[in-house]
Amino acid sequence: MVADHYAGDAVAQQILDAARHQFAMFGLRRSTIDDVAKRAGLSRITVYRRFSTKNNLIEACLTRECRFLLRELDQALGELPTMEDRVVEGFVVSMQYARGHPLIGGLLRVEPEVVLPFLTVNGGPALVALREYIAGHLRRGQSAPDDADREPEPVAELMVRIAVSFLLNPESCVEIDDAEQCRAFARRYLAPLIGY
Amino acid sequence: MVADHYAGDAVAQQILDAARHQFAMFGLRRSTIDDVAKRAGLSRITVYRRFSTKNNLIEACLTRECRFLLRELDQALGELPTMEDRVVEGFVVSMQYARGHPLIGGLLRVEPEVVLPFLTVNGGPALVALREYIAGHLRRGQSAPDDADREPEPVAELMVRIAVSFLLNPESCVEIDDAEQCRAFARRYLAPLIGY
Numbered sequence: 001m002v003a004d005h006y007a008g009d010a011v012a013q014q015i016l017d018a019a020r021h022q023f024a025m026f027g028l029r030r031s032t033i034d035d036v037a038k039r040a041g042l043s044r045i046t047v048y049r050r051f052s053t054k055n056n057l058i059e060a061c062l063t064r065e066c067r068f069l070l071r072e073l074d075q076a077l078g079e080l081p082t083m084e085d086r087v088v089e090g091f092v093v094s095m096q097y098a099r100g101h102p103l104i105g106g107l108l109r110v111e112p113e114v115v116l117p118f119l120t121v122n123g124g125p126a127l128v129a130l131r132e133y134i135a136g137h138l139r140r141g142q143s144a145p146d147d148a149d150r151e152p153e154p155v156a157e158l159m160v161r162i163a164v165s166f167l168l169n170p171e172s173c174v175e176i177d178d179a180e181q182c183r184a185f186a187r188r189y190l191a192p193l194i195g196y
Numbered sequence: 197m198v199a200d201h202y203a204g205d206a207v208a209q210q211i212l213d214a215a216r217h218q219f220a221m222f223g224l225r226r227s228t229i230d231d232v233a234k235r236a237g238l239s240r241i242t243v244y245r246r247f248s249t250k251n252n253l254i255e256a257c258l259t260r261e262c263r264f265l266l267r268e269l270d271q272a273l274g275e276l277p278t279m280e281d282r283v284v285e286g287f288v289v290s291m292q293y294a295r296g297h298p299l300i301g302g303l304l305r306v307e308p309e310v311v312l313p314f315l316t317v318n319g320g321p322a323l324v325a326l327r328e329y330i331a332g333h334l335r336r337g338q339s340a341p342d343d344a345d346r347e348p349e350p351v352a353e354l355m356v357r358i359a360v361s362f363l364l365n366p367e368s369c370v371e372i373d374d375a376e377q378c379r380a381f382a383r384r385y386l387a388p389l390i391g392y
Binding site (some may be wrong): 112116120122127128131154158162171188189 | 304308309310312313316317318319320323324327347349350351353354357358360361362364365367368369370381384385388389392
């Protein structure tokens with residue numbers, strides 16, 4: 001699971017809720033920490049004490065949304081019978097979540113140059129967190145003894161990279177917003193990665 | 197091959213050479229079309245007639261560098277015995293080329309927010325061009341009759357997406373700048389895609 005530094009901090013959650021609203025309505029570029037403080041009904045000092053820069057606040061906000069996705073995935077995939085099914089539905093659910101999310105797909109459309117660094121060159125921690133989440137699932141799914149020396153991290157990372165790539169550039173021979181095409185693509189090209 | 201609208205146009209090539217130098221030395225943000233005109237020894241009007249905006253000029257410049265990569269790939273891979281080998285070396289050569297390229301890897305490090313849109317949300321045409329190049333090779337490599345109904349485009353696109361993803365975010369469980377690790381990764385995870 002993505003580490004949650006602010007889990008027990010009600011004020012931080014209040015700030016992140018306000019930031020989520022602020023960024024979704026006005027974008028990242030024009031929003032200031034002061035705007036977020038005002039929206040949260042808190043003093044600037046209180047906000048700055050937890051998030052010293054706007055970039056810190058944006059990162060914490062996106063990391064929390066990422067954690068919400070993992071919670072949704074746990075619910076959506078828990079009952080599925082096979083690891084293949086979980087990979088396929090996990091891809092479909094993640095694409096829908098991210099493409100439709102106001103702070104991810106939404107901001108990518110309206111101010112790509114501001115949000116892109118958080119999803120690429122500065123996206124290392126989120127990529128690692130998502131990779132570890134998937135790798136954990138893949139590892140628990142390994143049962144045969146010959147699986148023991150197989151590290152699931154590269155496969156998990158590939159799955160995250162492919163999903164992020166479709167998010168960043170949906171121009172594709174696959175209609176990724178069509179759930180059936182998205183599912184068929186994942187079934188044919190992503191599910192077999194489990195076997196590597 | 198990536199369409200070359202300026203192949204027979206010596207003045208356009210002169211402008212693109214100047215743009216390449218200008219962007220590599222001063223980055224995209226601070227460079228103007230006037231800077232490029234001055235460097236090329238041409239009038240502003242001559243440059244504007246071919247490239248009406250700075251974005252057009254950047255796109256044409258990056259597309260040409262992309263074409264240079266394909267030429268390098270043709271030379272590097274032509275003699276390799278199997279399609280697997282070509283996929284593996286193609287990945288290694290492409291990663292080295294792009295990571296070390298002043299206008300791609302170089303600008304990604306110094307002004308990511310300016311160059312990222314060209315490699316993601318506005319990168320559709322380049323992605324399609326690279327996909328078609330690889331798909332053409334994969335199609336020529338298909339010999340068995342049961343390959344006839346297999347479209348190589350999705351596999352080709354996946355290869356491009358994975359390479360671009362490592363370029364945009366090299367934080368990985370694979371040390372992608374280490375040619376041996378890069379090669380082993382491609383051999384284990386990319387080469388098998390040919391069979392799908």
